[in-house]
Amino acid sequence: MPSTFTAVSYxxxxxxxxxxxxxTVLTDHGYTIASERGEHHPGFEAVVLELGSLAPSGTTDAQAAARLARLRKALTEAGAGEVSTAVVPxxxxxxxxxxxxxxVDSTLIQQEVIELLAAHAGAEAEVAKVTAAAMRGELDFAESLHHRVATLAGLPESVLAEVGAKVKLSVGAERFVAQAKAAGHVVAAVSGGFxxxxxxxxxxxxxxxxxxxxxxxxxxxLTGxxxxxxxxxxxxxxxLQTWSAESGIRQxxxxxxxxxxxxxxxxxxxALGVAFNAKPAVREAADAQINLPNLDVALALANIQDA
Structure with a gap:
């Protein structure tokens, strides 16, 4: 695994x-802060702390991962909800x-499209309940999708345009995509939606x-x-693996x-899995959390500057 990381507080x-x-957490865990700088973004602030190696010579990948997990937990506790800190490779x-x-749904955009469509079929409450359970990992996703889509049977195709017009991008999403693209990076979206x-x-x-x-x-x-x-x-x-390989970008x-x-x-x-205003199980599994409404916090995490 990578041996050098940067801590970003935001x-x-x-x-x-x-x-x-x-x-204090970083130094107590044996890490040296080589440099520090502040960044000001619309809606949030960030402090970038460049670190030395997080894995002493001879450390196995498993040991390094465990050490990094302990550090991330300690940083989360130190922030106490006021600030988040991500340790980024x-x-x-x-x-x-x-x-x-x-x-896409509840990440790139603010809504769950299946619920917007279900409102036209009078099944919004039922579908919202199933969606929430699926996103918590309590239901098989494919099975839950088929169940929810079945409620849409008979709706006219025109509802798709109506729903599309109601879709709202998440705060910072347009800035995030535009700035990443302008800097020459590859941006993709993959959705269990439509x-x-x-x-x-x-x-x-x-x-x-x-x-x-x-x-x-x-x-x-719609046939359902x-x-x-x-x-x-x-x-x-x-x-992720297919498109990044096609783009010539390593993992x-x-x-x-x-x-x-x-x-x-x-x-x-x-390399970095980010939970965006996510369900508890997803936050627990993620490398980093964005618990602000701003999707463009990811710019600070990935070190994407204004072009």
């Missing part, structure tokens, strides 16, 4: 007292080209890759089925961002 405000706790931060992949909604959004943002499920439409109406294989947690990880320069259990495999496959 929040709406960064008090001197909390930052001193962060520095320098293979990502210093890469000339990075690959960034995001979930291509009929994602495709125009991907075109608008200029995403390099996008994939979602296809709602089956016959004679101008999806066409082809379901985009589930395993396929999301496959797309060490990849970042995956998501909020639900369906995103866990791709987050694990990335």
């Amino acid at each position: 929040g709406q405000t960064l008090s001197p007292a909390v930052m001193e706790k962060v520095r 320098d293979s990502l931060r210093h890469a000339a080209r990075k690959f960034i992949i995001m979930d 291509s009929q909604i994602l495709a125009p959004l991907a075109e608008r943002l200029g995403l390099d890759f996008a994939l979602a499920n296809d709602l089956e439409i016959i004679d101008g109406h 089925k999806v066409s082809g294989a379901v985009v589930d947690r395993a396929s999301k990880a496959v797309q 060490g320069a990849t970042m995956a961002i998501g909020d639900g259990a369906n995103d866990l495999d791709m987050m694990a496959a990335a």
